[in-house]
Amino acid sequence: MTARGLIVGAPRSGSGKTSVTIGILRALRRRGIDVRGAKSGPDYIDPGFHAAATGRIGVNLDSWAMGPALLDALLREAAEGADAVIVESAMGLFDGIEAGRRRSGAASDLAARFSLPVLLVLDVSGQSRTAAAIAKGFAVYDPEVRIAGVVLNKVASERHRSQCANAIEAAGLPVLGAVMRNPDMEIPERHLGLVQASEHEALEGFIDRLADVMEKSLDLDRILAAASPIADGGDAAAEALDPPGQRIALARDKAFGFLYPHLQSTWREKGAELVFFSPLADEAPPGDCDVCWLPGGYPELHAGRLAAAEIFRAGMARFAETKPVHGECGGFMALGVAIEDSEGITHPTLGLLGHATSFARRKMNLGYRQARLLSDCAIGRAGETVRGHEFHYASVVDAGHDAPLVEIADGLGNPLGRAGGRRGNVTGSFFHAIAKG
Structure with missing residues (x-):
């Protein structure tokens, strides 16, 4: 089976991408799907949670720091022997630096290069129909980046969910799930950011709770069906750092x-x-x-x-x-x-x-x-x-x-x-x- 992939993105940090990604990874693994996590940009913390959720080592894909051949090779390696690769975006989907076409470090570079669709996570706390304007903006901002569907996060009530979802679907985008407000889903923080997976108390129980929420809240079948096949990659040797010793x-x-x-x-x-x-x-x-x-x-x-x-x-x-x-x-x-x-x-x-x-x-x-x-x-x-x-x-x-x-x-x-x-x-x-x- 050719591995399929998608990107979990959002308008900004703090929207819930990490919790949604970890929960999806574990939920898919429960189904017997060999899934692997990846992270855009320079991030040490999230790949550790991805590995804990899947049992497979995570990988970073950074379009600014890594040349195209290295990116191709690393995504190919992540896909080898896997059924699916879920890439979590850093910060907002389009957030990067102006360092040349598709060399910004943004997850949107990966979406365009590898034709990976985006599952857009929207924190809808404090808004309703405005969420549709945000989702529509993401859908048309970059013609090479395809938004496959939307997940609503931090939903206050069923009425709140329907207001947001109806407006987004009227704008032409499918809503593939809604996660209610839940403080237990928050990943604890420390002085340099998030606690590492290895330091999280009762890690397995925490990941399983996230998976329970995603199984209840998201249409996992439609999300998996929205993923696109991952093409063969290149050779990383020319751009990878040489080992410092034997x-x-x-x-x-x-x-x-x-x-x-x-x-x-x-x-x-x-x-x-x-x-x-x-x-x-x-x-x-x-x-x-x-x-x-x-x-x-x-x-x-x-x-x-x-x-x-x-x-x-x-x-x-x-x-x-x-x-x-x-x-x-x-x-x-x-x-x-x-x-x-x-x-x-x-x-x-x-x-x-x-x-x-x-x-x-x-x-x-x-x-x-x-x-x-x-x-x-x-x-x-x-x-x-x-x-x-x-x-x-x-x-x-x-x-x-x-x-x-x-x-x-x-x-x-x-x-x-x-x-x-x-x-x-x-x-x-x-x-x-x-x-x-």
């Missing part, structure tokens, strides 16, 4: 968990082996690995335990004497000399680079980034450009004296200066790498 020691626990699934899969496809270790369990990177990678995460929440993890700290110092070590975002924070947590308490960190960071003195940094490498490191060779993004609230309170690692520009190419650090075999920055530029 055996990669990769930190993975509640302090370090933000590494894109496509990086892990493409590294493995290129022959690399991933060897996981847990700094929070006071484990050191295995000595038979030839590179160590500290991903992003929440080291500021566990700074005390990391400071007391003597085996981890000594093992990292020993590893860095002869082999490359790279950290991004949270991993970069851990490589510095200190982290100040949200309560203003300063904890010593690895000291392999000279900077110090603070979460008490918060400053949000968010956006796409183009990084030109100033030296060879785990993410590429000197002079190469890598695309990715930055998202953190930590501020640098002491820049230290290390040489910079990258020259950064935003998603439109506007220069932002030099960033990151390198000292001996150790490199790092707040920049999250996604694909070759």
Whole structure:
């Protein structure tokens, strides 16, 4: 069977896309359908929920950071062995940056490129017939993006549902379900956004409740029938980041968990082996690995335990004497000399680079980034450009004296200066790498 796909989109963040997507994924899995989730844009959190709902690893599809061949290959890989792929949009369906045709990062780019229909989730709280004007606007805004149907969310009553649904259907769009207001469907938030799937208490019960709601509220047969066949894709090799080594020691626990699934899969496809270790369990990177990678995460929440993890700290110092070590975002924070947590308490960190960071003195940094490498490191060779993004609230309170690692520009190419650090075999920055530029 050829896998079929559709996109779950909305006018804005907070409309209920994630809850609807997770519920649909689990509901389809209950039917014996082999379904896989995907997420547009740079998002670590939602693919974890998708994986929990389906039992299949999620994937990110980012039209700004990833070139067309890589996008094609990743969607093809997601479709292999699956019956359906449900792509959850980030933010609003058309929200992206003006960086060239169909390279905006918006989910609408994916809808147009892959001819994937859109299931539009509308939060209709505080409105009725106006919902039809919004739905109609989405239907005509981009002729290459097809709205297959509408799901009403946060509906107050049967009268409210009929007012919205009748107006939308009169405008020529089918309404494929209506979800009543339900605070139990909200995904809890934390200081950097949503709680990770692995941190959600009673995760299975929560996902099953969402599936129960979607089975009751949506016409799943019509939604599945609206999905379109997914065509064969291309070869990701030219645009995917090369593995940083043959055996990669990769930190993975509640302090370090933000590494894109496509990086892990493409590294493995290129022959690399991933060897996981847990700094929070006071484990050191295995000595038979030839590179160590500290991903992003929440080291500021566990700074005390990391400071007391003597085996981890000594093992990292020993590893860095002869082999490359790279950290991004949270991993970069851990490589510095200190982290100040949200309560203003300063904890010593690895000291392999000279900077110090603070979460008490918060400053949000968010956006796409183009990084030109100033030296060879785990993410590429000197002079190469890598695309990715930055998202953190930590501020640098002491820049230290290390040489910079990258020259950064935003998603439109506007220069932002030099960033990151390198000292001996150790490199790092707040920049999250996604694909070759």
